[in-house]
Structure formats: C-alpha cells, structure tokens
Amino acid sequence: MAATAFHQAIGTLQIQSHSLGLRQEISDGAVRLPLKSFKLELGLSKRACYGSGQRKLSVIQASASQTSVADPVLSPSKKNTNESWKKSNEAALILIRHGESLWNEKNLFTGCVDVPLTKKGVEEAIEAGKKISNIPIDMIYTSALIRAQMTAMLAMTQHRRKKVPIVIHNEGEQARAWSQIFSEDTKKQSVPVIQAWQLNERMYGELQGLNKQETADRYGKEQVHEWRRSYDIPPPNGESLEMCAKRAVAYFKDTIVPQLxxxxxxxxxxxxxSLRSIIMYLDKLTSQEVISLELSTGIPMLYIFKEGKFIRRGSPVGPSEAGPYAYTRTLALYREKLDEMFN
Ligand SMILES: O=C(O)[C@@H](CO)OP(=O)(O)O
Known part of the structure; x- marks a missing residue:
C-alpha cells in the first residue's frame, strides 16, 4: 500500500444512511439516532461511547451496496490493487487500554511500574483481538510497558489477516542491523510494532505501589479522586493528566498522525x-468533561480518520456481527476480502 497513493485518493463518501440501511443506537436502548449521512455523525454526543460501564454506540444493521474496492488485503501481485487503494480516503485508528494487570487486580496505583497482565487480562486482550479481527492494522504503537505490549500481541493472535507483529528495535545501530528482514514478501506479511515511552501510563509519583482504597481512607475520597481524575492536579511528585497529555498527545500528533x-x-x-489524554484531544473534551471519562480494560475503541478529522465509531462489536464494518465502505470491503481469502 503506497503512502503516496493515499494522498491521491479522490472523492468522499457521502452515502445516505437510508441506502446503506444503517441505524445507529445507544446500546442501553435509551436513545436512537438515525444518521442522515456519515458527515452528520460528527455531531454526535462526545460522551456516547467509552468502555463497558458507559453508553456505547453500535451499528446494528448494515447492507451496504459495494461498488469500488479499496483493498489492502489483495496480494501485491494482483492487478488493480494500487488503483483500488487510491480510492480509499480514510484510515482506521484503534485504541486499546491494556487488559487487567496484576496491580489492577490488587487495586494498587501502578503508573510507570512495569507490571504484567493477570490471566483475566490475557483473556481480555484475546477478546479485544476478536473484536478487531476484521479491521485492517498496518502499524502498532504500544507504550514501553509490558502490560500494553502483551495486550497488543495477544490481540494480534486473533487477527484474521494473520500478519506477524514484529517489534522494531531502533535503540541503536546494532539493534537495527541485527533485526533486519531480508525478504520483501515477509516484510509485507508483518506489522511493525513501535514502542514509545511517551504512551506510558501517567507517572503516579509517590502513589505508585500504594493501595487505592487505603490511600482514599488516609487522604480522603475527594483528594484521591482529584489526583486520579482531575486534569491539572498532579499526585504527589507525579504527572497530572495535563502533563501526561503533553508527551502522549505530542507523540500522537508528531508520529502517529503522519502514519494515518x-x-x-x-x-x-x-x-x-495516556489514552484518556489522547481521547480528550480526539474528541475535543474540556478539562471538566475529561474528569468523567473512564476506560475499561480490554475494550477496543475505533476511530475513522478522514479528511483530517477523527470520527469516533464506538467500540467494535463481536467479529460475527456487521458491527463497525457497516460504518464505512472501506471497512466493509476489507472484511469482505478477508471472507474471500480465509473462508
Ligand atoms: O494505577 C494506575 O496506573 C491507573 C490505571 O490503572 O489507575 P487510575 O485508574 O487511578 O488512573
């Protein structure tokens, strides 16, 4: 898939929802919002979809008629692949919070302490992988911490495209030289995994390793809630969300957006x-709104990046359902190609 080809992409998807048979609903059943067009979706409530405890958006029906193919799964030798790909003018962005860690289980402040997943966390990562198994993934970014890396790798074991996630070692000349791949075909069947400390959890300062309940008992619930969820109040000698955002969002804008x-x-x-700060940026949340933003472990969130805008598509539903593929023609076609290739 040529990067330049993407820039040449023409045309926009302005497909009326009636012709696609799309309906969009808030999954608690309380609100139903028929979409007039994809564009209107931008106007949806900012807080419509975060994690299992919150309201979620999901597409419940789709019957898109497909005409052109933006096809990243076709083998490079097949004709039209480049031409087809040029027609795609969007990219998928998946955000996943790691599965449960051993310190989540013990209710300890973790921050930048490098703790692995529990068995439940491993299962959550695998479940998350199933949910995104039909969404194209060309690049993976993880923090420098093992719980995020485990989550990404376990999720990728479920991906139907079966590309191999390969950790990129850029830490020195020798690391680069010794990890080279000498087959272009093999490279095409792999997904680079970039590790970046900038995506690490917020540094929790002197709370790291303390029990959350005991800390609340000692310093008061309100104080601890301020440390945990306010935008600009840091925990003792740690990072506020604002400080965390400075490095995480900067990395996102400087390194990840160019890829999209x-x-x-x-x-x-x-x-x-780190994901709350990125979502705050993507969804333009205020410092007040971000206080109530909670992310569940192992629930993938999907955004479509199109015409310079991030459009939140909600949490992908199960792989057997139409789910987020109904949201865009490109995703629907990608899934169709996977069905052709792997069924
Ligand atoms: O301990 C932590 O590092 C984080 C995430 O688990 O906790 P909190 O929910 O308080 O931000």
Whole structure:
C-alpha cells in the first residue's frame, strides 16, 4: 500500500444512511439516532461511547451496496490493487487500554511500574483481538510497558489477516542491523510494532505501589479522586493528566498522525490515562468533561480518520456481527476480502 497513493485518493463518501440501511443506537436502548449521512455523525454526543460501564454506540444493521474496492488485503501481485487503494480516503485508528494487570487486580496505583497482565487480562486482550479481527492494522504503537505490549500481541493472535507483529528495535545501530528482514514478501506479511515511552501510563509519583482504597481512607475520597481524575492536579511528585497529555498527545500528533495521513491503519495499545489524554484531544473534551471519562480494560475503541478529522465509531462489536464494518465502505470491503481469502 503506497503512502503516496493515499494522498491521491479522490472523492468522499457521502452515502445516505437510508441506502446503506444503517441505524445507529445507544446500546442501553435509551436513545436512537438515525444518521442522515456519515458527515452528520460528527455531531454526535462526545460522551456516547467509552468502555463497558458507559453508553456505547453500535451499528446494528448494515447492507451496504459495494461498488469500488479499496483493498489492502489483495496480494501485491494482483492487478488493480494500487488503483483500488487510491480510492480509499480514510484510515482506521484503534485504541486499546491494556487488559487487567496484576496491580489492577490488587487495586494498587501502578503508573510507570512495569507490571504484567493477570490471566483475566490475557483473556481480555484475546477478546479485544476478536473484536478487531476484521479491521485492517498496518502499524502498532504500544507504550514501553509490558502490560500494553502483551495486550497488543495477544490481540494480534486473533487477527484474521494473520500478519506477524514484529517489534522494531531502533535503540541503536546494532539493534537495527541485527533485526533486519531480508525478504520483501515477509516484510509485507508483518506489522511493525513501535514502542514509545511517551504512551506510558501517567507517572503516579509517590502513589505508585500504594493501595487505592487505603490511600482514599488516609487522604480522603475527594483528594484521591482529584489526583486520579482531575486534569491539572498532579499526585504527589507525579504527572497530572495535563502533563501526561503533553508527551502522549505530542507523540500522537508528531508520529502517529503522519502514519494515518499516509493511509496506514493504526492500533495503539496503551493505558487508562495516556489514552484518556489522547481521547480528550480526539474528541475535543474540556478539562471538566475529561474528569468523567473512564476506560475499561480490554475494550477496543475505533476511530475513522478522514479528511483530517477523527470520527469516533464506538467500540467494535463481536467479529460475527456487521458491527463497525457497516460504518464505512472501506471497512466493509476489507472484511469482505478477508471472507474471500480465509473462508
Ligand atoms: O494505577 C494506575 O496506573 C491507573 C490505571 O490503572 O489507575 P487510575 O485508574 O487511578 O488512573
């Protein structure tokens, strides 16, 4: 998939929802919002979809008629692949908070302490992988912490495209030289995994390793809630969400957005607070609104990057359902190609 081809993409998807048979609903059943066009979706409530405890958006019906093919799964030798790909003018962005860690289980402040997943966390990561198994992924970004890396790798074991996630070692000349791949075909069957400390969990300062309940008992619930969820109040000697955002959002804008602009579909596996700061940026949440933003472990969130805008598509539903593929023609076609290739 040529990066330049993406820039040449023409035309926009302005398909009326009636012709697609799309309906959109808030999954608690309380609100139903028929979409007039994809564009209107931009006007949906900012807080419509975060994690299992919150309201979720899901598409419940789709019958898109498909005419052109933006086809990243066709083998490179097949004709029309490049031409077809040029027609795609969007990229998928998947955000996943890691599965439950051993310190989540113990209710300890974790921050930048590098703790692995529990068995439940492993299962959550695998479940998350099933949910995104039909969404194209060309690049993976994880934090430098093992719980996010485990989550990304376990999720990829479920992907139907069966590309191999390969950790990129850029830490020195020798690391680069010794990890080279000498087959272009093999490279095409792999997904680079970039590890970046900037995506790490917020540094929790002197709370790291303390029990959350005991800390609340000692310092008061309100104080601890301020440390945990306010935008600009840091925990003792730690990072506020604002400080975390400075590095996480800067990395997102400087490194990840250019990949999306070039048409690459990206997955980010990171943490409650580094992802809260990125979502705050993507959804233009205020410092007040971000206080109530909670992310569940192992629930993937999907955004479509199109014409320079991020359009939240909600949490992908089960792989057997139409789910988020109904949201865009490109995703629907990608899934159709996977069905052709692997069924
Ligand atoms: O302990 C942590 O590192 C984080 C995420 O688990 O906790 P909190 O929910 O308080 O931000």
């Amino acid at each position: 602009l070039s048409g690459k579909n990206v997955m980010i596996a990171a943490h409650g607070n």
